[in-house]
Amino acid sequence: MDKNHVRQHVLEIVKDLRKQGLSKYNTNTSRIVNDTIKKVKLKRVIIGLNTPGCSYGKNLEGCFHCGYLKGYGHLNNMYNQFLEDLKQYAGQDTIYLYSNGSFFDPEEIPHKLQKKMLMHLVDSGFKRIIVETRPDFIYEAHLNDLLKSIPSHYLKIGLGFDTYNNDIRDVCLNKGFTRYQYDDAARILNKNEIIFETRIVLKPPFLTEDEAIKEALLSIEHAFKKGSNEVSLEPLAIQDYTLQDYLRKKGFYRVPWLWSVISIIRDVHYKGRTVVGGEAFLPLPKEIAHNCNKCSDSIWQAIDNFNKTQDIILFDSFDCDCIEDWKKDLNTKDIALFNRIMDNINGE
Ligand code: SF4
Numbered sequence: 181m182d183k184n185h186v187r188q189h190v191l192e193i194v195k196d197l198r199k200q201g202l203s204k205y206n207t208n209t210s211r212i213v214n215d216t217i218k219k220v221k222l223k224r225v226i227i228g229l230n231t232p233g234c235s236y237g238k239n240l241e242g243c244f245h246c247g248y249l250k251g252y253g254h255l256n257n258m259y260n261q262f263l264e265d266l267k268q269y270a271g272q273d274t275i276y277l278y279s280n281g282s283f284f285d286p287e288e289i290p291h292k293l294q295k296k297m298l299m300h301l302v303d304s305g306f307k308r309i310i311v312e313t314r315p316d317f318i319y320e321a322h323l324n325d326l327l328k329s330i331p332s333h334y335l336k337i338g339l340g341f342d343t344y345n346n347d348i349r350d351v352c353l354n355k356g357f358t359r360y361q362y363d364d365a366a367r368i369l370n371k372n373e374i375i376f377e378t379r380i381v382l383k384p385p386f387l388t389e390d391e392a393i394k395e396a397l398l399s400i401e402h403a404f405k406k407g408s409n410e411v412s413l414e415p416l417a418i419q420d421y422t423l424q425d426y427l428r429k430k431g432f433y434r435v436p437w438l439w440s441v442i443s444i445i446r447d448v449h450y451k452g453r454t455v456v457g458g459e460a461f462l463p464l465p466k467e468i469a470h471n472c473n474k475c476s477d478s479i480w481q482a483i484d485n486f487n488k489t490q491d492i493i494l495f496d497s498f499d500c501d502c503i504e505d506w507k508k509d510l511n512t513k514d515i516a517l518f519n520r521i522m523d524n525i526n527g528e
């Protein structure tokens with residue numbers, strides 16, 4: 181079956197979902213970020229820039245699993261919003277400067293403005309500034325220009341890779357970049373001694389639990405091989421109007437099990453610093469990775485502690501009846517991926 185034909189079919193579904201969803205989110209992203217940070221008590225210094233939105237997500241397209249808000253910010257107001265939000269964070273060392281998509285996307289934040297904000301943060305005494313971006317926005321010439329004013333050790337970049345397999349990236353996630361582009365971005369960052377954390381999605385839509393674990397392991401291994409300083413494993417969550425929500429309602433998707441998360445961490449933790457991320461999704465997800473009601477909270481607590489300590493022993497004491505359901509899920513086989521996708525979206 182032709183890959184592009186399958187991708188087009190999924191895209192039509194996603195466009196329909198976005199038509200229903202985006203119209204409901206006419207709101208200020210910065211305010212939502214601040215409200216959310218309070219609600220989930222994230223102890224992080226985050227500015228959520230109110231940008232015009234991810235340029236890759238324009239025209240109801242973009243990544244299939246993305247539940248981000250459409251941007252409503254205006255470039256003229258962005259710097260003032262940045263200064264205003266920054267006031268609450270005087271005296272801190274580390275800051276996350278997030279947008280609706282990619283900090284280095286010049287349509288979201290023009291290059292000059294990126295530089296102005298980063299320089300202001302360095303001048304304000306921050307020692308580490310974390311931004312996130314798709315790999316195809318890592319332009320070597322622009323980075324070289326930035327590094328003339330901002331020493332590389334001030335920066336840390338959250339770099340999207342999502343998944344190893346190009347077919348899965350194209351048809352299940354529609355990321356619109358290739359593994360080669362990730363590799364090239366990693367090369368440029370390494371060459372310029374910029375620390376980066378690779379983001380990996382756990383369980384793209386349409387994959388079985390077993391396929392998802394194998395794919396995450398391949399992806400993490402590749403990221404470390406390409407010089408990633410850290411990996412953030414991001415279990416896919418359910419947000420409204422996303423492909424995974426659509427599939428879940430039809431009985432074709434379950435968020436990843438926490439047993440899968442633990443098994444992946446056990447296999448890779450010795451290769452490099454690995455954290456479980458994705459807690460700052462906006463809008464907040466209505467369902468996140470879980471096991472059963474009895475064990476999920478305590479395992480999430482252990483994951484939080486693991487993120488801080490990298491101590492694998494934290495997972496040794498867990499046991500619960502639901503591990504048998506997870507094992508059953510692992511043994512579920514399915515038909516070839518492209519046929520499965522067509523069946524799932526046609527509702528069979
Ligand atoms: S996941 Fe990131 S790159 Fe993809 S559409 Fe969403 S914001 Fe844009």
Ligand SMILES: [Zn+2]
Nearest residue numbers: 472475500502
């Ligand atoms: Zn359980």
